[in-house]
Amino acid sequence: MSHSRVSLRIRRPWRFAAEATALLVAAVVAFPLYWMVLSAFKPEGEIQSTEPRPWTGSPSLDSFRRVFQQEDFGRYFLNSLFVAGVVVVASALIAFLAATAVARFTFRFRTTLLIMFLVAQMVPIEALTIPMFFLMRDLGESVPGVGLNTLGSLILPHIAFSLPFAIWMLRGFVKAVPEALEEAAYLDGASRSRFLWQILFPLVFPGLVATSVFSFISAWNDFLFAKSFIISATENSTLPMALLVFFKDEGNDWGGIMAASTVMTIPVLIFFVLVQRRLVSGLGGAVKD
């Protein structure tokens, strides 16, 4: 490969400069995360030091202990995981069906729908907090489990908000499956639903993974809805709320904040590392299509 990249090859001193810059930038970009984890492991006295050091002589689990002793922290963690999990699965399934419809069928209003999905992506979810609040309040009166103070009130909006982007992204992946495959499947006597779930679904799975990164993040990161919709039933709060407990008027418990932040960031980091390759190629594909 390298000999063909004539135009991109640069002279040696410049390449070293470029590589040094890249490593330096990487260090700067990674530093906040390093500082977060480091501070989480610093013993209590050291974190309040006015001469902060970029290492610690005596790592301690005290801050983590404080976080997990925090009432219901484990429960908040599971709540967050549950909300994000349901959002990922539900929006992936719904988006897969919708993407199949717009990618493999021609019907009236198809283009209109596509434009509407595109426009829906732009809707600022924050602007809808007020009507969403009243909607959840009213829904809760007739449907149990989705009203204010329930996890449903966090799940439903995030499914809706991640759908347009997921459909848009998956469309490219569905389109890419050759028509011939579908015809062959029908020739072999497969029913439409059999083709959908046993042939198309596995083929589109890499795209679903890339899509789910976005829906996972939007649900896992949610702060505004958790703050606005879970008012009194604190047992249904999610992680961001647990984090705020450590901000105190008499002085923030930075050890606790950093430990809780670490606990909240690690699942997403793991998720990202796992799907990294697919995410990058998925983005490349989605952007082009």
Add this chain to the structure above:
Amino acid sequence: MSAGTAQHARRAPAKGRRSRPGSTVPAGRRSGKGARRGTWTPWLYLAPALVVLGGLLVYPIYQLGLISFLEYTQAQVSGGAPTTFQGFANYAELFGDSEFWNVAVATLLFAAVCVVSTLAVGCALAVLLTRVRAIPRLALMLAALGAWATPAITGSTVWVFLFDPDFGPVNKVLVWFGLSGFENYSWTYDRYSAFALVLFEVVWCSFPFVMVTVYAGIRAIPTEVLEAAALDGASTWRIWRTVMAPMLRPILVVVTIQSIIWDFKVFTQIYVMTNGGGIAGQNMVLNVYAYQKAFASSQYSLGSAIGVVMLLILLAVTLVYLRLLRRQGEEL
């Protein structure tokens, strides 16, 4: 990266339109399928999505608009007073308030600075990635993925801690470099330094998307094209301007629009880093302003009117985006 090849492989089949003439599928079967295609099945597949989007996106948008025309405060919410139609009174009140204009201008300026910085950093680093060998590239990629994966709220808390006047390392380093003014300097006290602090965090967590996407785009440009240009004696700058930039334009449009949308509706960072909008609301953006109006002072109508203004601004951005897509001859 496999993005380039995957893309081409994926796009190729789309060119072979359905029901090729040489196909072995019996004509009856094919036309039968075609007939069914046009009818119910796609709507069946679309039904769950349409129900969810209709109930949880379209209806709330309608409600938002409606509430912005009503008198809707704590009294109406609790049912103690009848809701009355106010016409444009809420908007008149909003537009007559100098604080609203203050916040609106701050939002637009702040978003613009965020977008420009994010794009500049992201694109510069994408180009840098193409110039380095595997190990520095992997290091930068992983660091960027880490920043990208960090939830907005934890990113916010960490950045506030980095810039903490007493315990943060940033001020110490600045003092060490001889900038003694930063001794115990509070970044969140002054309006502009507080916005700058949020800006750093926003750029940090959103440049990776730009970098990765643009990098994938650059790698997707066939090397033969660049090679041919180089053989013809074109300079690096010329190659960039006349070969690479046009091929990257669709990707640049996408990342620009996405950045505008994200940065315009920043909420968590402002709320957490400046403690609900800064001292005396000096760091308020439209989002936080609407939230404070509605949930802190129970003026739901005013909050909704602000929401409508935000919707309209983003709708305008969307229309520009659609036009750009159309001009590129993108088929939907």
